[in-house]
Amino acid sequence: MPAHDPYGPVHTAGNAVPPLDGDLDGIHPGIDLIRDGIRLLALDRHTLDDTQTLLATLAGSAGADVIAAVGHLVARLANADHNPALRALPLDVQKQTQRHGELAAYHLADPDLAAHASEASASITGT
Template sequence: MSSPFPSTEGNAVPALGPDLEDLFEDLSAVHCPGIDQIFAGLRYIALTRHNVDRTQTLIATLAGGADGLNVVSVIGQIIARLADADTNPALRQLPLEQQKHARREGDNAAYWLTDPDLHQTASETCAAITGA
């Protein structure tokens, strides 16, 4: 099967490709230092040469780690934190019912983003790399 990224001289890591590059570009419009740092880290991971062990570890850390030990689970927990007026004072100006609704939806996001089923395919990717 032919790859969308042909071999490059010296077996260099290829560019991100238009779909991923467009996604980074579109999301960079947020102009938030924390998001910019996340994207810089993700771009670094995607464009850096890794060995097999590091590749497996990165996939597990990003989304495949069991028991919620992965970046996607952290994002879910941060969403819950941002959606809760108890931990995000900016939301305290909202009416109480709206605060409750935001907290409930943040909790839902955290629940789904930490669900082990969500991480199963990334975990299976790690297993495929390690030959397990």
């Protein structure tokens, strides 16, 4: 008896996961890892439960999702206390850069930004 395929008959040309466009090569090895992770998530096959969890984790849990984590990273990189490269800038430019980083983190953690991904996640189970 053949092994049960939890995804059903998905291995057909009409049911293929479409390829991705665009590239972020050569910026930084960390960006390469992020890009590769996004590519893996986009091209992998997921169960309904996996999909629901991924939607919430990526962008549907304001303040506790990947989008908010990116916001925190932007704020950290824009802060001379955490990024010594910025210390070579004039103090007013350091403060302006820090302020913009903080605003980016604030806006990326906005619950309104997470609302649609959260609703997409919840709609999978009808909750």
